[in-house]
Each structure stands twice: as C-alpha cells, then as structure tokens.
Amino acid sequence: MATLFETAKAVALGLSLTALSAPAVHAEQLKLGVLLPLSGSASLAGTSIREGIEFAIKTANEKGGAFGEPVKVFIEDDEGNPTKGVTAVRKLVEQDGVVAISGTYVSAVAAAETKVAREYKVPMVSAGSTSSAVTDANTAGDPWFFRAFPGSVAQGRQTAEDTLNRLKAKKTVVLFENSIYGKSLADQFKKDYEAAGGKILSMESYNPGEKDFYSTLTNVRAQAPDAVYIAGLMDSGAQIIKQSGELGIKIQIVGSGSMMSDKLIELAGPASEGFAVSSMFEPSTPNKHGAEFAKAFRAAYGKDADVYSALGYDSMSTLIEAARRAGKPDGAAIRQQLMKLGDFPLVQGPDGTTAKFDEKGGVAFTIGLAIVRNGKRVWMPFD
Amino acid sequence: MALLPQFLANGVVIGSSYVLVALGLTLIFGILKIVNFAHGEFYVLGGYLAVLGSQLLGFPPLPALVLVIVCMAAFGWGVERFIFLPIGKHDPTNVIIASFGLSILLQNVFLKVAGPEPMIAKSGLPAGAIRLGSVFLTSERIAIVAAAAVTVTVLLVVLRFTWVGLSLRALSENATVARISGINVRRVAVVTFMIGSSLAGLSGALMSSVFMVQPGGGVLVVMKAFIVVVMAGMGSIEGAIVAGLGLGVVEALVTGYLGSEMRDIIGFLIVIAVLAVRPQGLFGLKTERS
Incomplete structure (x- = not known):
C-alpha cells in the first residue's frame, strides 16, 4: 500500500514538474525560441523576418547579451502549419528550454502556438502575424501573446x-x-x-x-x-x-x-x-531609431531592410529587452516586463514609436501608405 | 454572358497546361504501371530550368524550351534507372511510396538551391495584352495553347505511326504479350519515362512565364493531373486531352460564376461522380484479362 502511495506521489511530482516546465531549471543563460515558416508557401516572408531577428540577436550580443552571457536562440520551422507549429513549441520549451518565443508569421499558426506556449507560461511576441483575433484571444490585462505593431x-x-x-x-x-x-x-x-x-x-x-x-x-x-x-x-x-x-x-x-x-x-x-x-516601415523612414536600424542593417547585409526584417527586429529586441529588465530567464517575469516597455523604441511606425503594449498585447501606431512610382515604393508621410 | 468568351479563353489556357502534365502522368501509368506522385515536382523542375535558361543563360524562347526538354528527359532516365527500377524489382507498390519520397526530396532540394522566393521566367515574347474582340490574352498565354497543340499532335503521330509508338501501345495493352512478340520492354519503359518527364517539364516551363515557380508549386498541379487522368481513364491519351481541357474550362467557369474558392473543389467532385458512375473513367476501356 505504501509503495503504491509512493508511486502515486512520484507520478504526481513528475506531472507537476512537467507543468512547471523547463524555465526554472536553466538559471543563467537567456534562451529564446523563434518560430517561423521557413519552408512552404509563406517561407518568403519567414526567411526575411529571420534576418531581422538574427540581426537583433547579433546587435544585443555585441552589447553584452543578457545576464552577462550571449543570448542563445533556437529556431524552428513551423512550415506555416498549425500542427507543426504546436509540435515546435513543445520542442522549444521541453527540449531546448526556451523561456520566451518570437513567432510566428501565419496568423492561424500563431493562434495555435500561443495556446500551447501559454500552458508553459512562455510569452510570445508575433513575428508578423497580423490578425487581431490572436491578440483578442488574450484576456484583457493578462496577455501572453504580444504584437509590436498594429493588428x-x-x-x-x-x-x-x-x-x-x-x-x-x-x-x-x-x-x-x-x-x-x-x-x-x-x-x-x-x-x-x-x-x-x-x-x-x-x-x-x-x-x-x-x-x-x-x-x-x-x-x-x-x-x-x-x-x-x-x-x-x-x-x-x-x-x-x-x-x-x-x-x-x-x-x-x-x-x-x-x-x-x-x-x-x-x-x-x-x-x-x-x-x-x-x-509600417521603409528604409527611408522618418523614425530616427528605424533609420539607424536601416543603416546598420544595410551595412551588415549589403541590402535594404524591409518591413519583414523590421518587424522581426522589433519582435526579438522587445523580448531581449524585457528579459534584461526581468533580470532572470523566466517566462512570467519577461511577460511582466513586456507589459511595461512603453519607453522602448521600435523601428517600425512614425518617429517616437515605442513598444507600448495595450492590455490585449497589441501596439498602436499610425500605419503609412506607400505607392509604387517608377518601380520604387514611395512612402507617403504619416499624418 | 458578356464575360463568357473571356472565361472560356482562360479555361483553354489553363486546360492546355493540365493536358501536358496529365499526358506524362497517364503515359507513365498506362505503360509502366507506375503511379508517380513526384510528377508535380517534375513540372516545377521544368519551371526552374526555364528560369535558368531564359534568365541566367539568356537563351531565346525556343532554345530554352529545348534545354528544358533535354534536361528533363535525362532526369527522367536517371529517376527510372536509379530509383524506380531498383525499388520496383522487389515489390511494385514500393514505387508509389518511393515517388512520394522523391516528391518531398525534390521540394526540399528546390528550397535549398533556389530558395523560397518565387521566380518568373522571361519568355522573350512581346509583353502586353492582346485583344481579340472582348477577350484579352497575352502572347505567352497563346504560346501555351500553341505549344500544347503541337506537342499533343506530335505525340499522337508518334504513338500511331512509328515503331516506338507501336511498342508503347503494345506494352500498354498487355506487357506479357508485348514481351513475347519481341519488344524490348526495358527500352520502352525508359523511353516512356523520358517522354513523360519531358512533358511535365515542358508544361512547367511554359507556365513559368505566366505564373511563378515556387518550390511547393507542384503539389496542387499533381492533384489536378490525377483528376484529369482518373476522369479520363488511367492510361487513356485521347481521354487526357479532352479531360484536361474540360477541367480547365470548368474551373474557369466555376471561378467566374461561383467564385474562386470553389475552383479547387470542383475537380474532385467531378472525379467522385465519375468514379461512382463509370469507374474505368470516361474514356477508359473495361479490360478483362484471363
């Protein structure tokens, strides 16, 4: 009888450990996950966004990373497929031990992924998914899915x-x-x-x-x-x-x-x-922070940044900044800090745009309009 | 009703590309009994070869198409010789699985080599709309129909009047008797695969100047080709021509009058109906062998 009780306790302990998940185990290094469609029909956007994300990581690590160590990133291809996306979230959290995720691009996939990530208390910042339905699914004042641009x-x-x-x-x-x-x-x-x-x-x-x-x-x-x-x-x-x-x-x-x-x-x-x-972004942006990003990106990649690389950069930099402020690699703490990032500048949007997430996890700024003239997009000023 | 001529024209253009893809598929099935699920990727490969020929090497339209046909024939030979032949020796059904594997392999090779960005081939034909009454077309679209018509005619002539064609048809009808009659079955098999592969590549090349080439672009194409082949009757050449054009026109009419989201459903509905009423396909012969 006693052994049976012991077994039950062990199982219960095991279950609660799984529920608590990896974050608590990894103390010092910041491990972040990235979910993007890197193959399949949405891969064109996915690969451009990845460049922005990687550039954000590179920039952050040049400035000393987080908690005195370089930020470690695990990238998974969700193929723009909700089933693959959910599996990828589990892999990132359970095997790689990430505490927060930047992703993904396809809205339907983002909706599926954040449901699972939330169970692990892992916040996600959209890497391009636009549908407001994903942030609207957040409980007001208690968001786990963030989007650093308007939905x-x-x-x-x-x-x-x-x-x-x-x-x-x-x-x-x-x-x-x-x-x-x-x-x-x-x-x-x-x-x-x-x-x-x-x-x-x-x-x-x-x-x-x-x-x-x-x-x-x-x-x-x-x-x-x-x-x-x-x-x-x-x-x-x-x-x-x-x-x-x-x-x-x-x-x-x-x-x-x-x-x-x-x-x-x-x-x-x-x-x-x-x-x-x-x-939301052009290399000729009036946003000073955005213009600096465009210049540095051009120097690093030898090509112009576009809206994809810009939103990838914003997605990853907000996560790293929130983690730095949280002071520890912990999903819930990072989420708390994400909600207080109102002073952190974004490269997208007009000058002075910041990551002021609202209670549903979205950011509001004026969206511009660009018109193609002579084979080039010309950005109409924000007003 | 004023829009009908344009819808019909759209349907004939798309239908012509279905005909070319489906012909390759039905030839390979009819003669080799291989269900080739990688046929859609053959189509995509043809598209990439056209981009290579027209964009990177700067070939004019015809030499670019010749390049596609030669490369695809060689590719078909290689696939038959090194993948399908050894795998099919033990159990012919393994070939179906192998073709699935080849399809996924090729998609990922495209992704690795060409990248995810869609590409477009330069046709070298005059750009801009051509107006025929109330119908708008481009020279590229007209070229697809013309190329399909020429290819189909050549194929029919070869099948009907040449020794190669005779052996192909003989093998398709009854492999054992063909063998007894002294037909080199191996050689016919290889030739068939090369022709089928070239037809898919040719179709992909022609469409690559109208639509874009993408690594995953073959998935829907092979499904459409299967619709055509099943509708026509597996192995029926004439049937594939009629069914291919028919599917293109029906899809254009459905898109025009019912909406675009119905377009990819209608073909499958027709196939289900055909299989229920006439399982051997519209043009298929009910063969009873002792």
Whole structure:
C-alpha cells in the first residue's frame, strides 16, 4: 500500500514538474525560441523576418547579451502549419528550454502556438502575424501573446480611410485570401470603408497560393470599381497585379501589409506602377531609431531592410529587452516586463514609436501608405 | 454572358497546361504501371530550368524550351534507372511510396538551391495584352495553347505511326504479350519515362512565364493531373486531352460564376461522380484479362 502511495506521489511530482516546465531549471543563460515558416508557401516572408531577428540577436550580443552571457536562440520551422507549429513549441520549451518565443508569421499558426506556449507560461511576441483575433484571444490585462505593431483591425481601418480619402476611390472590390489573415483584414476594411461612406461592390475570396486570377479579374472589370483591395500574401498579390495589367484593367490596386516587398514589384513588373500598400516601415523612414536600424542593417547585409526584417527586429529586441529588465530567464517575469516597455523604441511606425503594449498585447501606431512610382515604393508621410 | 468568351479563353489556357502534365502522368501509368506522385515536382523542375535558361543563360524562347526538354528527359532516365527500377524489382507498390519520397526530396532540394522566393521566367515574347474582340490574352498565354497543340499532335503521330509508338501501345495493352512478340520492354519503359518527364517539364516551363515557380508549386498541379487522368481513364491519351481541357474550362467557369474558392473543389467532385458512375473513367476501356 505504501509503495503504491509512493508511486502515486512520484507520478504526481513528475506531472507537476512537467507543468512547471523547463524555465526554472536553466538559471543563467537567456534562451529564446523563434518560430517561423521557413519552408512552404509563406517561407518568403519567414526567411526575411529571420534576418531581422538574427540581426537583433547579433546587435544585443555585441552589447553584452543578457545576464552577462550571449543570448542563445533556437529556431524552428513551423512550415506555416498549425500542427507543426504546436509540435515546435513543445520542442522549444521541453527540449531546448526556451523561456520566451518570437513567432510566428501565419496568423492561424500563431493562434495555435500561443495556446500551447501559454500552458508553459512562455510569452510570445508575433513575428508578423497580423490578425487581431490572436491578440483578442488574450484576456484583457493578462496577455501572453504580444504584437509590436498594429493588428488587422487598425490596418483594415487605416487602409479603408486611405483608399477613400487619399486615393479618392468611392467604389471598391475586395479580394481576400481564405485565411484568418485575409478574412480579418477584409471584414475590417469593409466595415470601416462603408462606415466612411465608401461602397463595396463585391467581396471575393481565393485559396492561399492561388495563381490564376483571370476569371476573377474579368468579373472585377465588369463591375468597374475605382479600386481593388487585396488582403492576402505577396505571391498571390503579385499575380493579381500582373494579370490585371495583362487584362488591360486600369484600376487602382491597394494591397495589405504583406505585399510591402520589393520582390512584388519585380514579379508584377510594370503593372505594379501606382500600386498602393499599407506600410509600417521603409528604409527611408522618418523614425530616427528605424533609420539607424536601416543603416546598420544595410551595412551588415549589403541590402535594404524591409518591413519583414523590421518587424522581426522589433519582435526579438522587445523580448531581449524585457528579459534584461526581468533580470532572470523566466517566462512570467519577461511577460511582466513586456507589459511595461512603453519607453522602448521600435523601428517600425512614425518617429517616437515605442513598444507600448495595450492590455490585449497589441501596439498602436499610425500605419503609412506607400505607392509604387517608377518601380520604387514611395512612402507617403504619416499624418 | 458578356464575360463568357473571356472565361472560356482562360479555361483553354489553363486546360492546355493540365493536358501536358496529365499526358506524362497517364503515359507513365498506362505503360509502366507506375503511379508517380513526384510528377508535380517534375513540372516545377521544368519551371526552374526555364528560369535558368531564359534568365541566367539568356537563351531565346525556343532554345530554352529545348534545354528544358533535354534536361528533363535525362532526369527522367536517371529517376527510372536509379530509383524506380531498383525499388520496383522487389515489390511494385514500393514505387508509389518511393515517388512520394522523391516528391518531398525534390521540394526540399528546390528550397535549398533556389530558395523560397518565387521566380518568373522571361519568355522573350512581346509583353502586353492582346485583344481579340472582348477577350484579352497575352502572347505567352497563346504560346501555351500553341505549344500544347503541337506537342499533343506530335505525340499522337508518334504513338500511331512509328515503331516506338507501336511498342508503347503494345506494352500498354498487355506487357506479357508485348514481351513475347519481341519488344524490348526495358527500352520502352525508359523511353516512356523520358517522354513523360519531358512533358511535365515542358508544361512547367511554359507556365513559368505566366505564373511563378515556387518550390511547393507542384503539389496542387499533381492533384489536378490525377483528376484529369482518373476522369479520363488511367492510361487513356485521347481521354487526357479532352479531360484536361474540360477541367480547365470548368474551373474557369466555376471561378467566374461561383467564385474562386470553389475552383479547387470542383475537380474532385467531378472525379467522385465519375468514379461512382463509370469507374474505368470516361474514356477508359473495361479490360478483362484471363
């Protein structure tokens, strides 16, 4: 009987140890995890974000790391797949002993990953996931998922206003990717655009990775809108722009934040002229901290930083800074410090933007609008 | 109704690419009885070779296509000789698993070598829209249809009127009898695989100037090719041509009138219906062998 009791106690102890998880065991070195889609359809963004993250780590380690030791980072590929993402979280926490995670890019995957990370008391800072649904799932005042840039609610609203007021488009067709990223932006855009007096002629979804838009665009042309708003990823966006050029459609095209990439201009070719995209960072940013980052990044990589490297940099630097302030590698303590980072500058957004996370874990700043002219994005000033 | 001609044109263009991919798949299945799940990656490889030829080496369109065909034929030979032949010797069903493995291997090789960024091949053809009545097309899209028509005609002629074609058809009908009649089964198998592989590569190369080439781009393509092949009847060449064009047109109409999100569903619905009503496929022959 006694042995049975002992066994039960041992099992219970074992279980509670698992629940407590690794953080307590590793005392001195700061170990952070990174989750990104490094293969699969979202890998283009994932690899750019990784450069920003690695640059943040390099910069931090040159300044002495954290707790007197270099920051150690474990990078896992979640392939833009929720199941792979959840497995990767478990691996990062249980095997590698990370205390906080920067990740990920695909919103649906981020939503799945943070549920698991939270059970381990491991905070996550978005590395590109935009859907507000992920931060909205946080309990107000008790967030475990943070996003150092505005979510789909703010981006959808800003784009709706810009489309109506700056681009003077009164009638718009919305094409959106059938994912929580695309749908959350499209719904928000519709709500705010109509509230501001614009007219949505139609909303049409397409499957992620779709390449052929001739039939869809044939319908768009028949509706004769002033603008087309695309809420989706870069590869499909480039196809839509290129093919609308081929179909002789001369309508203002507006894209969501994922399309803020030089690659899009290259792929879409001359048809990208006049394309407008909401933009949180450009190398020519008026943000002083951002300009310094752009300069240092250029020196290190020999190419310009873009929105991906910028948000990767912000995601990782906020985590490292919060850990430094916490003074110990502990997930819960890092989370407490993340909520008090209102004085820490971000490279994205207008000058003076800081990591002032709200009670749901998001950061609000004005999102800019960039327009392609002569094959280059020109950033309209924030106002 | 005013939009119908454009939808039909879109469908014929996409359908032509389905025809080329599905022909390779159905040839390989019909003659070698190999279900090649890596066929989509053959298509992607063709796309990358076209990018290599047109962008990096600066070839004009035709030599770039010749490069693709030659390389893909050699690649097909290698795959048959070094992967499928040794693995199929013990148990032919192992080849199916091997083709799955090859598919994943190739995707990761593409990712490693070419990177995740989508690429686009330069066609060298005049850019801009061509307007035919109410239909807009580009020279690249017209070229796809033309190339598909030429390839299909050549293939049909070869199959019907040459010794190689005769042995291919004989092998497809009954391997044992073909062997007894003195056909070199090994040589036919190799030739078939080379042709099938070239057809997939050619399709990928043609589409790489219209759509982009990405490491994972073959996954949906191979599924579409299977839809075409199953719908037509495994091994039926003429069936694959009709079914490929048909699927392209149906998808374009569905996208145009019902919405883009329905596009990838419709083909599978048709396949289920066809299998329920006519399991041998629309053009497949019910073969009963003693």
